[in-house]
Amino acid sequence: MSARTGSATGSATGSATGSATGSATGSATGPATALPGPAAGAALPTRRDLVREASPARALRGLRTAVTDMYTTVLEVAIATLLLLGASSSLRQALQRGLAEPAAGPGPVTSTSAVAAAAGLAVAAVLLLLAGLCRLGPVSLPAAPTAWWTPLPVARGALLRPVVRRRAAALAAAGALTCAWAASVALGATGTAGAGTVVAAVAGAAVLGAALAAGGAALLLPVLVRHPARASTPRLLRRAAALDAAAAVLVVLLAVSAAAAVPVASVPPAALAVPAAAAALAALVALAGPGRRAHRDVAGTPAAALRRGSARLTRLTASLLQLDLRETGRALAADGPPRVRSARPAGRRAPRVRGPLGAVLTADLLLLRRQPRRLVTAAVLVLVPLVVAAATSAHPGVVALLLWAAGYAAATTLSEPARSAVLVPAAVRALPVDARAVVLVRLLPVAALCALWGALAVPLAATTSGLVTAGGPTAWWAWALLGALAGPGWAAAALRGALRPDPDLSRPQVVTAMGAVPTAAVAAVSTGPDLAVLATLPLLLALLAGGAVGLVVEGQVVATLAAVAIGWGYAAARARAREPRAGAAA
Amino acid sequence: MSTRAPRAARAAEASGASGSSRASGTGPLLSLRELSVGWSAEPVCAPVTVDVAPGEAVCLVGANGAGKSTVLRAVAGLLEPLAGQVLLQGQPVDERSASFRRRVACVFDEDAWFAELSVAEHLELVARGHGVRDVAAVVDAELAAQRLTGAADQLPVSLSSGQKRRLLLAAALVRPRALLLLDEPEQRLDPPGRAALLERLRAERDAGTALLVATHDTVLLRGLADRAVVVDDAADAGDGGPAGCRVVDAEEAARVVSDPVA
Numbered sequence: 152m153s154a155r156t157g158s159a160t161g162s163a164t165g166s167a168t169g170s171a172t173g174s175a176t177g178s179a180t181g182p183a184t185a186l187p188g189p190a191a192g193a194a195l196p197t198r199r200d201l202v203r204e205a206s207p208a209r210a211l212r213g214l215r216t217a218v219t220d221m222y223t224t225v226l227e228v229a230i231a232t233l234l235l236l237g238a239s240s241s242l243r244q245a246l247q248r249g250l251a252e253p254a255a256g257p258g259p260v261t262s263t264s265a266v267a268a269a270a271g272l273a274v275a276a277v278l279l280l281l282a283g284l285c286r287l288g289p290v291s292l293p294a295a296p297t298a299w300w301t302p303l304p305v306a307r308g309a310l311l312r313p314v315v316r317r318r319a320a321a322l323a324a325a326g327a328l329t330c331a332w333a334a335s336v337a338l339g340a341t342g343t344a345g346a347g348t349v350v351a352a353v354a355g356a357a358v359l360g361a362a363l364a365a366g367g368a369a370l371l372l373p374v375l376v377r378h379p380a381r382a383s384t385p386r387l388l389r390r391a392a393a394l395d396a397a398a399a400v401l402v403v404l405l406a407v408s409a410a411a412a413v414p415v416a417s418v419p420p421a422a423l424a425v426p427a428a429a430a431a432l433a434a435l436v437a438l439a440g441p442g443r444r445a446h447r448d449v450a451g452t453p454a455a456a457l458r459r460g461s462a463r464l465t466r467l468t469a470s471l472l473q474l475d476l477r478e479t480g481r482a483l484a485a486d487g488p489p490r491v492r493s494a495r496p497a498g499r500r501a502p503r504v505r506g507p508l509g510a511v512l513t514a515d516l517l518l519l520r521r522q523p524r525r526l527v528t529a530a531v532l533v534l535v536p537l538v539v540a541a542a543t544s545a546h547p548g549v550v551a552l553l554l555w556a557a558g559y560a561a562a563t564t565l566s567e568p569a570r571s572a573v574l575v576p577a578a579v580r581a582l583p584v585d586a587r588a589v590v591l592v593r594l595l596p597v598a599a600l601c602a603l604w605g606a607l608a609v610p611l612a613a614t615t616s617g618l619v620t621a622g623g624p625t626a627w628w629a630w631a632l633l634g635a636l637a638g639p640g641w642a643a644a645a646l647r648g649a650l651r652p653d654p655d656l657s658r659p660q661v662v663t664a665m666g667a668v669p670t671a672a673v674a675a676v677s678t679g680p681d682l683a684v685l686a687t688l689p690l691l692l693a694l695l696a697g698g699a700v701g702l703v704v705e706g707q708v709v710a711t712l713a714a715v716a717i718g719w720g721y722a723a724a725r726a727r728a729r730e731p732r733a734g735a736a737a
Numbered sequence: 738m739s740t741r742a743p744r745a746a747r748a749a750e751a752s753g754a755s756g757s758s759r760a761s762g763t764g765p766l767l768s769l770r771e772l773s774v775g776w777s778a779e780p781v782c783a784p785v786t787v788d789v790a791p792g793e794a795v796c797l798v799g800a801n802g803a804g805k806s807t808v809l810r811a812v813a814g815l816l817e818p819l820a821g822q823v824l825l826q827g828q829p830v831d832e833r834s835a836s837f838r839r840r841v842a843c844v845f846d847e848d849a850w851f852a853e854l855s856v857a858e859h860l861e862l863v864a865r866g867h868g869v870r871d872v873a874a875v876v877d878a879e880l881a882a883q884r885l886t887g888a889a890d891q892l893p894v895s896l897s898s899g900q901k902r903r904l905l906l907a908a909a910l911v912r913p914r915a916l917l918l919l920d921e922p923e924q925r926l927d928p929p930g931r932a933a934l935l936e937r938l939r940a941e942r943d944a945g946t947a948l949l950v951a952t953h954d955t956v957l958l959r960g961l962a963d964r965a966v967v968v969d970d971a972a973d974a975g976d977g978g979p980a981g982c983r984v985v986d987a988e989e990a991a992r993v994v995s996d997p998v999a
Contacts, residue, residue, distance in 0.1 A: 517854060521853040577843075583836070
């Protein structure tokens, strides 16, 4: 290890101050202090020294490994692109069919602009992306570099600036792709725009998405850099909540435009040119001003903030690698530093309840009341199928898929009490109640909320899709009934998903032409959605058939009862499962 | 042990409908019969055989990694034993049943509170769930006893580790119980907290509650335990006779804790 720079005195000063910017070379002044330990008297290594030590390990990978890695990456990206293009093509064709046969029947809503809806939904997606960045921390490192670098008295600027640049570039790319994809689908579906218009609109959308994402990141970075960790975290979380709210407002506005029956072709693609240019200009200003200054000062990022971001990033990465979307949600939804005070006014008591089941029910309802974002999310999800259907008179297949996914997502977010109980099973064990009864009590309020969700979302989407016609087979109230009946099935599926075990990654993979498929992870991801398919099968068939026919209501009752029985049975078995014959020794 | 006779009498009175009492002659409240626990098929310690009567405190002692917590988790029904039996009033334990949860309170080294509820709200709901009358007074008294009154409106996640431990103890003590299972309850408590814990557990024992406590604290051991089980490695336990963890008195257990390798 080189002893070119620094000294024992310098290391003592650097360690004592804990300065984020103090480097070995810059800490050669100050009072002489003897350090105990094996490194006493030795010069501190520079960053260059440390990197040189680590580099042979990288070199050991060899050319063959590098080529294999590159080949695999290129192949995976190509396959993903082809899948996306294929899905886009199918979606466009479905939307084109919908537009060719516009809704003819009466209904509370009829249509809205496809261009406005595509732009609004894409911008909402970018806003949610930025909210995710806030929760991760605009700058963070993986666990190993964080644990290794942050305690060292070396400058962090050279380490963090590339991270800032890479993350901003990745965000810009993601924003550009999202908006460009939405524009291509919306414009392709209309079939009226010329090729030049489509290319220009897609390019404009890409610029808009990139500008929003990169500009947003430039505005968020100073929050982390300029404040101590204990102050920056709540600020970032408040911004994340504001971005979530902005995305929700966009969806609501689009739904309002549908309710006002804005004509489909009322917003030409060119109308978005000015907003896109303004956004790009604002992004440039943000990048050149606050972004550039924060990039310069990023070395001052507190170690605590880096560690927090590192923990969140590690959790998120691990959940994605394991395809554990339940854990992904937890990683992004975690609220950072705990609130010192609860929402409860001092001196007020918990609601008066009788019996252990009442206690469980009360605890669950209090959780939902104190996390209102879950109710807001479910409410916004009511509107998403409606907006898409209203914007495009979409093909029933698209609406069915959207409704199914939105219903399961709403049930999942409303099932947070069951999901959090998986992490803290001992809370319920303190109450004198059978484990099977607990899961049933947990299911009831979610089932009721999901029934309400289905009674609203299904008729709205069906009406705007042209499935409710004057002489059609199904009235809006029949769709509402079907949605309400399907609701408890969604809830049972979400409960099944909440209590599923973690994937056993030691199980063998299945080799396919598209690469190895981790069976355990796939099985874990599909536990929950599988029951949602069963529970909503009659509803989905009715949507695809263009109307409820014959025994579909009775079929929905049977499907829901079966789903509730399966979901309850599964959850009860999981709740009663004991630890295997293994445990941490004392 | 001068309190033995009156304690047993109080235990008989306290057990009431449950009908379990050493004094009543119906047998112990908790019985461990050749209980073997461990990893997969490998036991971590010798089999444990011991009875705990109402109004009696039995401690589990042993070195780190000896298997005390593993034994305790098996007794609590959270871990499937390799062999042997855990009987509560003569019946195999089923942690998942309401009757077991009504009679047994556990404190392990894990979070055990409802999300988004404050300290006081959690205790109130636990007490109400067990049908406690005058919940407000009971909870306030327990908060004061655990020195948590000032933290009553805080969320548990915002408490210090010592406060969290006191909340777990409070949740176990704010409700009716016939058996207390405690895994190193003294951990993370300050000296006044440890002294208060000892007094509180002695009061519990004297009131007729059966206690099974894993501990490294010699003061707690000497002040509380009627007997103790030395949880040992199975390989060290065999000396020609049937292998099994030794049951010793509190003084001998304290010597083991002070010098586990002797």
